[in-house]
Amino acid sequence: AVAGREWARLRYLAARHVPVPAPAACWTSPSGESGLVTVEIGDARSWKEVLLADRSPLAIARSLTAAATLVMRAHEAGFLHADLHVGNFLVDPTGALTLIDVHRGAVRTRVSLRERLGNLALLGFSLGSVLPRTAWRRLLRAYLDRLPKHGRAPDVRRCAEWVAGRIADLRARHLRRRTRRCLKNGTGFRVHETPDWRVYAVRSIDPGEV
Numbered sequence: 001a002v003a004g005r006e007w008a009r010l011r012y013l014a015a016r017h018v019p020v021p022a023p024a025a026c027w028t029s030p031s032g033e034s035g036l037v038t039v040e041i042g043d044a045r046s047w048k049e050v051l052l053a054d055r056s057p058l059a060i061a062r063s064l065t066a067a068a069t070l071v072m073r074a075h076e077a078g079f080l081h082a083d084l085h086v087g088n089f090l091v092d093p094t095g096a097l098t099l100i101d102v103h104r105g106a107v108r109t110r111v112s113l114r115e116r117l118g119n120l121a122l123l124g125f126s127l128g129s130v131l132p133r134t135a136w137r138r139l140l141r142a143y144l145d146r147l148p149k150h151g152r153a154p155d156v157r158r159c160a161e162w163v164a165g166r167i168a169d170l171r172a173r174h175l176r177r178r179t180r181r182c183l184k185n186g187t188g189f190r191v192h193e194t195p196d197w198r199v200y201a202v203r204s205i206d207p208g209e210v
Contacts, residue, residue, distance in 0.1 A: 003027075003034035006103035009079070010038065016077040019070060019098045021090075041098055047089035051130045060131065061138065062095070068142035070097050071119065075111040076148065082106065084119050085126035113154055114162075116143075121166035125174075128167075136167060 007026035014020055021038035028034040051063060067089065074081065081088070082104040090098045111119075120143060124136025140163055144156055192199040 003036040009102040018073045043093050044090040048086040050091045064139045065142045066097050080106050084122045121163045125167045125170040
């Protein structure tokens, strides 16, 4: 099912000239297993890797502008990526970006401004893991500068305030999830009980030796 959705989304976006991996083949076996083959993007690297490798202001500005342009093209095509983060972009040797993992996206007649800003907030939150937390403002500005004029231009300040609030919500939700993981025995964390203390630690640390 996932491969089929990815295949359909890739064909839809490619037909609208949105940079995505070129779909080559898709199949479903009699047992229900499915697979997808796309054309390889030669020597491509993850966008996160590229951002970490070149920290110069000019390189970051160009990269954020390229990402804003790509996201804009997807939105104009009626596509809203439900998992938009730095790991879902590839960069080829020329610096061109490609959008991947599009099976978690929705196709609609029109993507509203609120939906666009929400998508940018997702990406902006993710950017905070590799760039200064204010990097999303440059991304937003580049996006709004390229927004086709469908009537009155959006208020940049109000858009920035809305995105900032949404990113703050995403950070708070992320912290709550990580806190819940810490407060129980799980894959990455464990709870160590003593008569006087309860210690929460990652599994690589022995609380008894701290």
